[in-house]
Every structure is written in structure tokens, then in C-alpha cells.
Amino acid sequence: MTATPKTLAWMGDRLRLLDQRRLPAETATVDCHTPDEAAEAIRNMTVRGAPAIGVTAAFALALAALRSGASDPSAMLKALRVAGETLRLSRPTAVNLAWAVDRVLEAAGNPRLDSVKAIRDAVIREAETMAFEDVEINRRIGRNGFPLVPDGARILHHCNTGALAAVEYGTALGIVRTAVERGKRVHVFVDETRPRLQGARLTAWELGRLGIPYTLITDGAAAFAMKTFGIDLCVVGCDRVASNGDTANKIGTYHLALAAQAHGVPFYVACPVSTIDLNCASGSGIRIEERDADEITRFNGMAVAPADAAVWNPAFDITPADAITAFVTENGIVRPPFRTGLAEAVRLSAVRPRFRL
Amino acid sequence: MTATPKTLAWMGDRLRLLDQRRLPAETATVDCHTPDEAAEAIRNMTVRGAPAIGVTAAFALALAALRSGASDPSAMLKALRVAGETLRLSRPTAVNLAWAVDRVLEAAGNPRLDSVKAIRDAVIREAETMAFEDVEINRRIGRNGFPLVPDGARILHHCNTGALAAVEYGTALGIVRTAVERGKRVHVFVDETRPRLQGARLTAWELGRLGIPYTLITDGAAAFAMKTFGIDLCVVGCDRVASNGDTANKIGTYHLALAAQAHGVPFYVACPVSTIDLNCASGSGIRIEERDADEITRFNGMAVAPADAAVWNPAFDITPADAITAFVTENGIVRPPFRTGLAEAVRLSAVRPRFRL
Numbered sequence: 208m209t210a211t212p213k214t215l216a217w218m219g220d221r222l223r224l225l226d227q228r229r230l231p232a233e234t235a236t237v238d239c240h241t242p243d244e245a246a247e248a249i250r251n252m253t254v255r256g257a258p259a260i261g262v263t264a265a266f267a268l269a270l271a272a273l274r275s276g277a278s279d280p281s282a283m284l285k286a287l288r289v290a291g292e293t294l295r296l297s298r299p300t301a302v303n304l305a306w307a308v309d310r311v312l313e314a315a316g317n318p319r320l321d322s323v324k325a326i327r328d329a330v331i332r333e334a335e336t337m338a339f340e341d342v343e344i345n346r347r348i349g350r351n352g353f354p355l356v357p358d359g360a361r362i363l364h365h366c367n368t369g370a371l372a373a374v375e376y377g378t379a380l381g382i383v384r385t386a387v388e389r390g391k392r393v394h395v396f397v398d399e400t401r402p403r404l405q406g407a408r409l410t411a412w413e414l415g416r417l418g419i420p421y422t423l424i425t426d427g428a429a430a431f432a433m434k435t436f437g438i439d440l441c442v443v444g445c446d447r448v449a450s451n452g453d454t455a456n457k458i459g460t461y462h463l464a465l466a467a468q469a470h471g472v473p474f475y476v477a478c479p480v481s482t483i484d485l486n487c488a489s490g491s492g493i494r495i496e497e498r499d500a501d502e503i504t505r506f507n508g509m510a511v512a513p514a515d516a517a518v519w520n521p522a523f524d525i526t527p528a529d530a531i532t533a534f535v536t537e538n539g540i541v542r543p544p545f546r547t548g549l550a551e552a553v554r555l556s557a558v559r560p561r562f563r564l
Numbered sequence: 565m566t567a568t569p570k571t572l573a574w575m576g577d578r579l580r581l582l583d584q585r586r587l588p589a590e591t592a593t594v595d596c597h598t599p600d601e602a603a604e605a606i607r608n609m610t611v612r613g614a615p616a617i618g619v620t621a622a623f624a625l626a627l628a629a630l631r632s633g634a635s636d637p638s639a640m641l642k643a644l645r646v647a648g649e650t651l652r653l654s655r656p657t658a659v660n661l662a663w664a665v666d667r668v669l670e671a672a673g674n675p676r677l678d679s680v681k682a683i684r685d686a687v688i689r690e691a692e693t694m695a696f697e698d699v700e701i702n703r704r705i706g707r708n709g710f711p712l713v714p715d716g717a718r719i720l721h722h723c724n725t726g727a728l729a730a731v732e733y734g735t736a737l738g739i740v741r742t743a744v745e746r747g748k749r750v751h752v753f754v755d756e757t758r759p760r761l762q763g764a765r766l767t768a769w770e771l772g773r774l775g776i777p778y779t780l781i782t783d784g785a786a787a788f789a790m791k792t793f794g795i796d797l798c799v800v801g802c803d804r805v806a807s808n809g810d811t812a813n814k815i816g817t818y819h820l821a822l823a824a825q826a827h828g829v830p831f832y833v834a835c836p837v838s839t840i841d842l843n844c845a846s847g848s849g850i851r852i853e854e855r856d857a858d859e860i861t862r863f864n865g866m867a868v869a870p871a872d873a874a875v876w877n878p879a880f881d882i883t884p885a886d887a888i889t890a891f892v893t894e895n896g897i898v899r900p901p902f903r904t905g906l907a908e909a910v911r912l913s914a915v916r917p918r919f920r921l
Contacts, residue, residue, distance in 0.1 A: 231870050396876075399860060399869070401758060401782040407860065407869040415870050423860060423875045425758040427783040427816025431881035434818070459784025461791070462823055469822045503756060503764065503780060509864045512756070512764040513588050513772050518780045519753075524788035 212236075214259050214371050215266070217335060220273060222266045224254045227371055231412040242271040242290040249297040249304070252403065256372025257446045257482055258341050261303030264294045265334035268311045272327040283326050287315050300455050300496045300523045301446040302484045307337060338374045344479050344537040345376040349385030352442075352535035355475060356386035356393060360439040363429060363467075365398040366457035367409035368444035368477060378477035379442040380413065382535060387419055395421040396432050400459060402502040402520065426459045430466035441467045442475045445534075448483045452528030452545030453490030458521050464530040473532040480536050480556040483549050490525035498522050569593075571616050571728050572623070574692060577630060579623045581611045584728055588769040599628040599647040606654040606661070609760065613729025614803045614839055615698050618660030621651045622691035625668045629684040640683045644672050657812050657853045657880045658803040659841045664694060695731050701836050701894040702733040706742030709799070709892035712832060713743035713750060717796040720786060720824075722755040723814035724766035725801035725834060735834035736799040737770065739892060744776055752778040753789050757814060759859040759877065783816045787823035798824045799832045802891075805840045809885030809902030810847030815878050821887040830889040837893050837913040840906050847882035855879050 212234050216223045222239045228251070229235050237253050239245040245267030249260050271290035277283035291308040298304060314333035320326045356362065366372075368379035377384065386393055395414055400406035407423055414421040424432055432438060441463060447455040454460075454476055467474040487493060500518035504511060512518075534541040534548075538555040541548035569591050573580045579596045585608070586592050594610050596602040602624035606617050628647035634640035648665040655661060671690035677683045713719065723729075725736035734741065743750055752771055757763035764780055771778040781789055789795060798820060804812040811817075811833055824831040844850060857875035861868060869875075891898040891905070895912040898905035 232867055398784075399758070401756070401784060404868050407873070411869045411873045415872065421874060423857075423869055423873045425783070425815060425860060425877075427755075427758060427819050428876065428878060428881070430819035430822050431815065431878060432876065434882075435878075458782060458788065462784050462787035462819065465787050465823050465826045466819055468826070503782060507864045507866045510589055511761050512768045512780055515772065516764070516768045516780045517778060519785065519789065520782075521785060521788060521792075524785070525791075 214374060215254060215263055217266055217269070217338070222263065222270060224248055224263070225371070226253050227255060227409060228253060230408050239267070239270065241274055242267040243293065245270060246293050246297040249294070255405070256367065257301040257303040257444065258345070258373035258378065258479055259371070260298060260301060261307035261481060262334070262338045262341055262374055264304050264307040265311050265337045267294055268308065269331045269334045272330040277323055280320065280323060280326055283323050284315060287312060287330065298496055299494050303481050306481045310337065341374040342376060345373050345378055345381045347537035348378055348477050348479065348535050349376065349381040351537070351539055352382035352475065352477060353385040353389055353391070355440065355473070355535070356382065356391055357439055358391045360386070360391065360393045361396065361436055362393055363396045363398070363432065363438045363441045363463070364410060365406065365443045365460055365463050366400045367405040367413070369410060369413040371409050371413060372444060378479060379444045380410065382442055382477055383419065384417065393419065395419060396429070396438065397421050397423045398426045398429055398459065398463065399423060400457060401426055405457070426462070429463050430469070433466060433470040433472055438470070438472050440473045440475060442477060445476050445478050445482050446523055447487065447493050448476070448478055448534065448549065449487040449489050449492060450485045450546055450549060451489050452531060452534070452549065454526045454531060455490065455493045455495065455523045456526060458524050461524040461526045464526045468530050474530060476531055476534045478534040478536050480538060480552050483553050485550060485553055490527060493525060495524070496522040571731060572611060572620055574623055574626070574695070579620065579627060581605055581620070582728070583610050584612060584766060585610060587765050596624070596627065598631055599624040600650065602627060603650050603654040606651070612762070613724065614658040614660040614801065615702070615730035615735065615836055616728070617655060617658060618664035618838060619691070619695045619698055619731055621661050621664040622668050622694045624651055625665065626688045626691045629687040634680055637677065637680060637683055640680050641672060644669060644687065655853055656851050660838050663838045667694065698731040699733060702730050702735055702738045704894035705735055705834050705836065705892050706733065706738040708894070708896055709739035709832065709834060710742040710746055710748070712797065712830070712892070713739065713748055714796055715748045717743070717748065717750045718753065718793055719750055720753045720755070720789065720795045720798045720820070721767060722763065722800045722817055722820050723757045724762040724770070726767060726770040728766050728770060729801060735836060736801045737767065739799055739834055740776065741774065750776065752776060753786070753795065754778050754780045755783045755786055755816065755820065756780060757816060758783055762814070783819070786820050787826070790823060790827040790829055795827070795829050797830045797832060799834060802833050802835050802839050803880055804844065804850050805833070805835055805891065805906065806844040806846050806849060807842045807903055807906060808846050809888060809891070809906065811883045811888060812847065812850045812852065812880045813883065815881050818881040818883045821883045825887050831887060833888055833891045835891040835893050837895060837909050840910050842907060842910055847884060850882060852881070853879040
């Protein structure tokens with residue numbers, strides 16, 4: 208297996224991002240020197256995937272701390288809060304962004320940090336810790352989830368949830384990888400995932416590099432693939448999970464979940480605890496980002512629809528809890544009733560000691 | 565309303581096709597001088613849509629009759645049968661191709677035709693009759709189907725079933741057009757329809773020219789559109805309908821039908837009787853065409869997936885009869901149980917006098 212180029216790397220004074228918009232044709236990187244550059248990289252999807260954009264936001268605050276000319280702690284904290292607001296708004300649906308910003312600001316606000324330098328060091332350390340933890344969380348999701356994958360499984364996957372969606376390894380694809388590492392044979396059916404084609408461009412590329420057999424399909428072919436080949440399970444990621452289990456994930460997930468339900472195919476959501484939003488009672492409370500029409504009407508500079516076409520381009524949809532079989536978190540598998548299980552998963556992360564570098 | 569350029573036009577010695585691969589950017593035409601050129605135009609989707617490819621095949625046989633150097637009736641009939649076999653194989657799923665070839669060969673085989681010229685004239689006349697009838701069939705489907713459309717309806721549509729899929733007017737979109745012509749307000753949600761984007765490229769373009777309001781969405785967003793906006797009905801075309809009502813149509817139709825079922829949305833199939841195959845007992849007897857991988861892996865010359873990606877690219881899927889609310893044929897609406905109603909629709913077409921030019 209060939210290692211996948213790193214999604215993001217902290218270079219001491221800048222954040223290096225793999226430019227995912229150019230995959231699979233090129234493996235180019237983009238360096239962010241300021242928090243605004245990092246926010247723009249999140250917005251334009253140079254980096255994407257809920258875990259990856261959370262950690263990117265944390266390093267964006269490290270950049271804010273490095274670039275700030277603040278001469279006292281309170282000015283520094285103010286600069287960090289301002290940068291945090293920009294980052295929070297860069298993509299509204301994934302809760303990991305807000306979670307990452309809150310966590311770094313909390314670390315920066317520790318009253319024992321009595322100098323600009325102390326705050327700056329704490330911010331960078333917190334971001335580095337979060338990157339480290341993200342890898343461990345992915346590995347744990349893989350370990351918790353792989354028993355759900357039968358030997359010889361045909362797995363249907365939507366969007367990209369691999370190493371490229373996280374710091375390393377991946378969430379839903381992490382479960383697939385762990386299953387393969389434990390000797391199970393699998394075949395992955397890869398939804399191309401319109402409009403941004405994360406399945407075709409990123410997941411197919413990652414699986415190919417890992418030597419995991421896959422078949423690329425259009426999103427509309429998923430139900431017919433279930434009927435034709437027999438699919439053993441679907442596994443997807445998530446961008447925000449409400450306390451009742453309603454789940455925001457890449458547009459097309461809900462459509463896929465309905466097809467799975469109609470065919471009796473288990474539908475699993477790989478879910479880092481940071482993606483659970485206990486403040487959100489149900490899916491109706493989740494704001495769905497709508498992106499530009501030209502993601503649908505144009506392709507590689509060519510018009511594929513009338514220039515004046517009216518378009519609805521939600522980046523995410525909501526899969527209701529009753530279409531989900533189970534969540535796989537780093538703290539274990541959560542089955543219905545989800546409300547108690549998701550709250551318990553969050554509680555466990557709060558009481559467990561964090562990893563430290 | 566601006567008239568849509570004609571899908572196909574018989575020019576006396578050649579068949580002129582609108583090149584649908586170049587829409588909406590350009591309205592270019594391609595002239596076919598030989599049956600092989602017409603078969604290739606069907607294969608490469610210069611012309612597509614079950615009714616349109618049926619009539620194209622009929623005119624392709626007219627080209628075969630014109631180009632044949634046969635000096636006696638039996639040599640002419642042999643040349644027509646050879647051309648018919650090529651046409652039949654150009655796209656295997658839509659039954660209209662085989663139906664059109666059979667019908668023209670039957671007309672050519674009339675024992676009263678005692679010269680090469682008489683056969684040639686009969687073939688051309690039969691093709692022209694079929695083109696004429698196709699328009700009338702579409703109009704009747706529209707008239708039979710429009711009462712299914714409530715005023716203010718939100719309609720979800722897959723692929724293209726408009727004037728471009730037929731000689732004129734359209735089948736499923738013909739129902740929408742008739743509803744609008746009868747004063748109903750509608751809004752059409754247009755599935756873009758991967759991989760060939762007939763919804764984005766053709767349906768959005770046709771609706772725009774007709775002044776019918778629409779919103780373009782990705783195929784994966786259809787279920788979320790049902791949940792978000794409330795969809796009153798889905799209406800699609802078909803490529804082959806088995807005697808039990810199982811229906812082959814553009815890939816993604818089955819996925820859409822499952823979403824409609826989950827939301828209690830009526831699912832209608834606009835169905836010219838020529839698309840009903842009473843010789844086919846169920847969907848499992850329908851051969852599904854699989855097309856090239858590069859329809860999915862490449863776009864406008866650019867790779868959007870690894871070059872060696874394994875791909876499954878069925879052009880059609882099978883929607884089981886129990887996911888279909890009704891068929892709208894030129895002979896009336898067929899509701900369950902479909903077997904008797906579809907057979908009756910076929911019988912009516914057989915006993916009714918054909919239109920004659």
C-alpha cells in the first residue's frame with residue numbers, strides 16, 4: 208500500500224494543505240499563511256471533510272496567534288475570537304468547525320496564560336493535540352466498526368471519508384481499512400457524489416492507492432446496485448449529528464439511506480464524537496449550506512446547463528434517525544435509542560483524559 | 565414560447581438529426597446518409613429517447629432502401645433485414661428500436677409490393693407515418709395525463725422526455741406541457757441525470773424555452789427535495805415495459821421511485837404503447853445496456869477519476885411495478901393490476917386504424 212499524501216501539515220509558521228480540488232489529476236499543495244487564507248481554503252474546498260476542516264480551523268487560529276501584533280493577552284484573545292468568527296462562518300453545516308474554534312479559544316482563555324507568547328504557544332499546542340487526537344479517533348472508529356463488516360462484504364460508500372477527509376486514516380473508510388487490515392475481503396461500491404465528485408475524485412483514488420477493490424457508480428445507480436449485486440452494508444460519514452440521531456451529511460446521503468431501507472441494507476454512520484451536537488434537538492435545527500449554482504451548471508469551464516438555469520444546490524441533506532442502523536464513534540457503537548447513546552458517547556469523551564503530545 | 569429545433573427531419577434523401585450531445589451550448593445538426601451512419605448516431609447518442617430512436621431507426625431503413633443497389637425485391641428485402649439487425653443492436657434496452665424495425669420490415673414485406681421501387685416507397689412512407697403518429701401519440705399521452713397534475717404542482721422529472729426525446733412535443737414532459745397549456749401552474753424539479761446529464765443539458769433547456777419554471781438539482785438531492793419542498797408527483801418516461809409493469813428507464817429512475825414511495829409521492833410513467841413488450845414477462849427479462857466507463861470517469865476531456873478505475877455504468881435500471889402508481893399511454897391511464905391494463909392498451913393500438921399521411 209502506498210501512503211496517501213497528507214491532508215494537512217503544520218509547518219511551524221504556515222499550514223500546508225493538499226489541494227483536493229486538483230485530485231486525482233495532480234497532487235499539489237497550498238500554503239496558508241493567515242487565518243483568512245485558511246478560511247478561504249475551507250470555503251473553496253481545497254480542504255474538506257468534517258474532521259479535516261475542524262483541525263484546519265484549529266491551525267488557522269494558530270496562524271492568527273502567530274500573525275497577530277497584539278501586545279497584551281486581552282488583545283490577543285480578541286484577535287483569536289475575531290478569526291474564530293470568520294472560520295465558523297466559512298462553512299455552516301459541519302459542527303466540527305465550531306467545535307474546533309471553541310476548543311482552541313478555551314485553551315487560549317486559560318487564565319494562567321499571562322503573556323502573548325504563552326497564549327500563542329498554547330494555541331499551537333492545542334491545534335497540534337487536536338491533529339494528533341484526530342488520527343487516534345479515526346483508528347478507534349475503525350477498531351469499533353470493523354466487526355460490522357462481514358468477510359466478503361459488498362459495501363456502498365458515499366462522498367469521501369478517507370484519509371483526505373481527516374488528518375489521516377479516515378472515518379467511514381477507516382472502518383473499511385481496518386476490516387481489510389484484519390484480513391477481511393471487501394468490495395466497495397463508490398458513489399461518485401455529485402456535484403463535487405468526491406467519490407470519483409478522492410475515494411476511488413484513495414482506495415486504488417490502498418489496493419482495496421472498488422467499483423465507481425453514479426449516485427443514481429446505488430439502488431440498482433443494491434438490487435443487482437446485493438449490498439451488505441452502507442457506511443458514510445457525517446457533518447453534524449443532532450441529539451436525536453438525525454444526521455447532516457453530504458447531499459445524496461438521505462436518498463441512499465432510503466434505498467438501503469427499501470432493500471434491508473444496514474446503514475452505518477462513522478461519527479467522531481466532535482460531530483455530535485447535543486445542543487441541536489433534531490435535524491430541523493441544522494442549517495444546510497447552499498452552494499453556488501455553477502457547481503452543477505458548469506464543468507471544467509464548460510456549460511452543461513442553460514446559463515440562466517435556476518438551481519438548488521444544498522451541500523448536505525438530513526438523514527432521519529430512523530433510517531440509520533447505528534453510529535460508530537471512537538467510544539463505541541451507538542444503536543437506537545440514539546438519544547441516550549449519543550449523550551453517553553459525548554460524556555465519555557469529556558471524562559476521558561485527552562491525549563497529550 | 566420559442567419552438568424547439570426539430571429532433572429529426574427527413575430531407576428526402578437523408579436524415580437530419582439535431583446533435584443532442586452538443587446542447588445546450590450549440591444547436592448543430594448531423595446528416596445521416598446511410599443506415600450505418602444512423603445506427604452510429606443512435607449508439608453515440610446524437611439522438612436519444614426511446615420514441616426518437618424508434619423513428620430514427622425507421623428512417624435508417626428508408627436510407628437502406630435508398631442506398632441499396634438491389635435489382636429485385638428479394639435482394640432489397642435482404643438488404644433491409646441486414647440493416648435492421650445492425651439497428652436492433654445499436655442500443656439493446658429500448659424496445660422501440662426493435663418495434664420500429666419490425667414494423668418497417670413488415671410494411672416492406674407486403675407481398676403486393678412487386679418491385680424494388682414499390683418496396684422503397686413503402687419503406688419511406690411507413691417511416692413518415694411513424695414520425696407523424698409519434699407526434700399524435702405524444703399529444704394523446706399529454707391529454708390523458710394532464711388531469712394527474714394538480715394546479716400549483718411541484719413535479720419531479722428524471723432524464724429527458726421532451727420534444728428532444730421524440731419527434732416533437734414529448735412524453736412525460738408532454739404531460740407537463742399539456743397541463744401548462746390547460747392553464748395549470750407547475751414547477752418542475754429537474755434531475756440532472758448522470759452520467760450523460762440529459763436533465764441539465766436537455767430538459768432544463770427545453771423547459772426554459774417553453775417558459776415553464778424549473779429548478780435543476782443533482783440526482784442525489786431528489787429525496788431531500790421531496791422532504792424540503794413537498795413534491796406532488798414524479799413523472800418519467802420508459803424504454804421497455806414488461807407485461808407485468810416492471811419498467812426499464814434511465815439509470816436513477818429506480819432510486820427516484822424508492823424515494824417517491826418513501827414520501828408517498830405518486831410515480832407516473834409516460835408510456836407510448838410501442839414501449840410495452842408483452843413478450844417480456846418481467847423486468848428480469850430486460851437486457852440492460854452497459855456503457856463505457858469514460859462516461860463517468862472523464863468530463864469534457866478531463867479525468868475526474870483514476871484512469872484505471874473500475875466502473876459500472878448501466879444506462880438503465882428496472883423499476884418494479886409495485887413502485888409505479890400508473891402508466892399514461894395514448895390509449896388511456898393504466899392502473900394496477902398492470903398486466904391486464906397494459907395488454908388492453910396494446911390491443912387497442914392494434915385494432916384502431918392507424919393514421920395515414
